[in-house]
Amino acid sequence: MSVVSALAPLPQADLEHVLAHTEAVWREMAGASIFITGGTGFFGRWLLETLAWANARLQVGICATLLSRDPATHTRRNPHLAANRSMAVIGGDVRSFDFPAGPFTHVVHAAFDSSRPIGDRLAAFDTLVAGTRRVLEFAATQPLQKMLFVSSGAVYGPQPPGMACMPEDYRGGPDPASASSVYGEGKRAAELLCALAxxxxxxxxxxxxxxxxxxxxxxxxxxxxxxxLCDAAAGREIVINGDGRALRSYLYAADLAIWLWTLLLKGQTGRAYNIGSEEAISIGELARQIAAYAASPGVAVLGKPGGGEGERYLPDTARARSELGLAQYIDLPEAIRRTLTWMGFAAA
Incomplete structure (x- = not known):
């Protein structure tokens, strides 16, 4: 089986799921004009497709303008979005783009593809910091109602042993003397710019x-x-490079879209909210669950177990749940099932 194309449409059931939990958000934003950076990545695709779905189902008349370094590639990958009359794409670098003609009522700044390896670390840091400053400068010229900056749990640095989940008031951070901290430190600096704004x-x-x-x-x-998922799609053994003990949690993308749209509308100014799941799972168990559903040949663990507990990366989401009424609606087994079904797998 080949890896599914990025052009495959998102599941209609997921789009309806997002709509069911965000209808009030869309109706309150009716007639809004949204400027979005980072709309060509994983997050951006879910934001744009759920916006297009809400427009079609609710007739709320929300327009979006997407900033892209490569509009032509975006058009080829997402022809249905490129043809959508409520959406426009402009070219430009987030650090220096020309301000588009407004007015804009909302801004979502999600520019930076964290899925790609960081090559030029100085350029990456500049994109994170100077790009955020440029977007904030643009937002200040608009009749803005709300802006959302998409940051990362990387701002907390390593999770301390014994801490079940990291809350927003945890004051840890990446090692500033390590070049590998460029992403986390860049997001921290960008958050500071947002706090100043x-x-x-x-x-x-x-x-x-x-x-x-x-x-x-x-x-x-x-x-x-x-x-x-890539290993499963190729019909090969799923490989874990570490020892499989590290703990993570995974929020399904449809729930992610619900959280982001709700946070754009209802998040308090200057306040940070963790977005994710609190359902901890080891990397090894994640691999085994994916392998079981996809009927993969098995799981190979390449690393040898170390001492102490496995490394953690888990959010405390009490703030989002209590202040914004958010919840995880789709658990991980169902998220795995939906993802693999979208990729073309039938249940094993």
Whole structure:
């Protein structure tokens, strides 16, 4: 079996699931004009497709303008979105783009493809920080109602042993003396820019995103779930490079879209919210569940077990649940089933 094409439509059942939990959001944003950066990646695709679905089903008349470094590629990959009259694509680098003609009522800044390996670390840091500054400068010129900055749980650095889940008030951080911290430190600096803008009256909230699974997840990047799905799609043994003990949690992409749209509308200015699942699972167990559903030949664990507990990367989502009424609606086994069904697998 070949890896499913990125052009395959998202499942209608998932689009309806998002709509069922965000109808009030769409109706409140009726007539809005949204500027989106990062709309060509995994997150962006779910945002754009759920927006298009809401427009079609509810007739809310929401328009979106997408900033892309490569509009032609976006058009080839997403012809149905490119043909949508409520959506426009403009070319430009997030660090220096020309401000599009407004007015815009909402901004979603999600530019930076974390699925790709970071080559030029200085350029990556510049994209994260200077890009955010440019978007904030643009947002300040608009009659803005709300802005959402899509950040990452990487801002917390390593999760301490014994901490079940990381809350938003945890004050840890990446090692600033390590070049490998460029992504986490870049997101931290970008969050600071958002905090400064919020202090000056810009209505921006922050989404700290953790790990996800669902249709469209890159299969050839550094995401464990995507790598395992890629192995399953190729009909080969699923390979774990580590010892399989690391703990993660995975929110299904349709739930992710619900959380992001709700946070854009309802998130408090200057406040950060963790986005993810609290259902912990080891990398080894994740591989075994995917293998069982896809009837893969098996799971190979290449690393030798170390001492102590496995490394963790788990969010505390109490803030989003209590302040915004959000929840995880689709559990991980169902998320795996839906993802593999979309990829063409029947139940084993």
């Amino acid at each position: 919020a202090a000056n009256g810009l209505p921006v909230a922050i989404a700290r995103c953790f790990a996800f699974i669902g249709p469209g997840l890159p299969l050839d990047a550094h995401f464990a779930a995507g790598n395992f």
